[in-house]
Amino acid sequence: MLIQEKVTVGLGDRSYPVLIGEGLLASAGSLLAGCLPGNKVLIVTNPPVRALYGKMLQHSLQEAGYDVSLTLVPDGEQYKNLTTMAGLYDAAVAARLERSSTIVALGGGVAGDQAGFLAATFMRGIGFVQVPTTLLAQVDASVGGKTGVNHPRGKNLIGAFYQPRCVLVDPATLQTLPDREVGAGFAEAVKTALLGDEALFRFLEADPAAVQRRELGAITRLVAACCHTKAKVVAADEQEAGLRAVLNLGHTFGHAVETLTGYQVYRHGEAVAIGLVAACRLAETVTGLPAEVTGRVYRLLRAAGLPVSFPAFPAAAWRQAFSLDKKVSGSRVTFVLPTDIGLYPVLKHIPLDAAIKIIGRLTS
């Protein structure tokens, strides 16, 4: 049996399965045959991923009788914008997609975000399937229905909530993923374990390098557990009216790090690793989080080779970086603060000064 794990994202008539298993990519055609209405499919991927897995996916879909086209988006967050979207609309027209057609995202979060926005907005919404090939996309980006592109003035400012019909995760694709990308995905997984799955946290602590060694069993368990927790949160709050904000744990500090370093120094997951430790430290003083929890988070991230200290910038620069964040109002910032390992965090409006003091203590 190819499918080792199946997680259902429960959203009423838009519920969908996340299927996880080694070799799923080569069987995509038969796995999707039941859930795609039309016979036209447009694969959206990037050049390196196409070289590795494009033919396999294309062939599998063709074998199942689909009329398959493929289009490329540049690899990199800096190209995730309206200009690239315009090219995708042209590709959808050139492929003569119809209302019953399906967009298949093959790649990481950048390809998935844009392919999803294309699916959400072409002919006012056509079919969408995610085939994530990075650990970050497998544990995080491909569940939840956030799609979109960046505006020069803000990340993901243009987009839609749009759910896929199915997510296919093949852990074997991580064999070709650079170590650093695996680490970045691992940081998001630690975040998810910290906010909602103590057993997963212990599992990661027991052998922090198993995922980095690409052990399929460990990856499968990790991906399934993360999708399960995220699905639970998303099902309760699809459009981020309340609970869903807990998924931003580590991200307020993380975004500030990314902003100040111009998105050039840290991968998103690495910035989240730094942000997680900072959120724990802040929680120690605000919500009384035991220092022991911070220690465990710190050691787990370190053991996976992730950064945990802030780069050095003057306090004024941090102040400026936070003030660009959507979560700021007045002189207070909304932080997501952990309460314990495996328990939902709480949202607190903290004076900016307190946050910047924490950063001072954590600067490398």
Add this chain to the structure above:
Amino acid sequence: MLIQEKVTVGLGDRSYPVLIGEGLLASAGSLLAGCLPGNKVLIVTNPPVRALYGKMLQHSLQEAGYDVSLTLVPDGEQYKNLTTMAGLYDAAVAARLERSSTIVALGGGVAGDQAGFLAATFMRGIGFVQVPTTLLAQVDASVGGKTGVNHPRGKNLIGAFYQPRCVLVDPATLQTLPDREVGAGFAEAVKTALLGDEALFRFLEADPAAVQRRELGAITRLVAACCHTKAKVVAADEQEAGLRAVLNLGHTFGHAVETLTGYQVYRHGEAVAIGLVAACRLAETVTGLPAEVTGRVYRLLRAAGLPVSFPAFPAAAWRQAFSLDKKVSGSRVTFVLPTDIGLYPVLKHIPLDAAIKIIGRLTS
């Protein structure tokens, strides 16, 4: 009492009211106070409509305590594209809109389609209100949640289904609308009466020029009846999976007319008028529609000064125009054919040749 009519579009937790009444525009602020969560509003309008009604709306919203910005889109279907959208995203950023903010569309269908798509996709969806100022938008475009822009290769190819929180219709705005625009809206109203409201059809027949004379009572009745019928269809089939297609009555022929004349000769509603007569004629041979019905439709449209004959083009040109339509598969075209006045039409896949023969008989 300002509100003369209220129609509810029933879409579960996304239901919304259409309020109709003379002078509503000047009271927009207090009318909307109950349904807009945040305090920032961005009005999207075009230069002529701003000159007429921009200040009144802006003032009314400011009086109610809203922080109001206004941005312009060029007037005309040819500017309804991704380039204009990019400018709207910039305007939304410049206005510092937040997730709780609201986009207010003030104008006709073009402004509404783009403002709606902006609301649907800025920060993955913010508030949206329609204040239609053309008859076409009042009877048709502002109900149903279709938003979007054109692609060089197809109308409304990029867009989303996105419902407003409220629609405010002030029939007094038609006093400043050119006669030809009133006629174009009248054609869509005839379509709606034909497909679902016999009493409205008789009302229009009794005095076809009352709307053209801008009689407020006639306009209010017309708008309320059209919104009611459209709301009923949309509530049953929000995303055009089935029934909603009846709203395309007259549009397959109409779109072909618009395509062949490069969108330069006829207003959309005028092309629909031509299309309605053609659909009736085709229905006579396909579904046995009594010729008497065709006659009534023909006379009503003529009495309102609308075109009812096809422009002359060779059969090959018509064939080409139809083949660009989304509703074509193979050599057959899907037509919406009336069955009687006030009854839902039926969908039929007709050989292209039969349709082109009808056109030959109706060429002026």
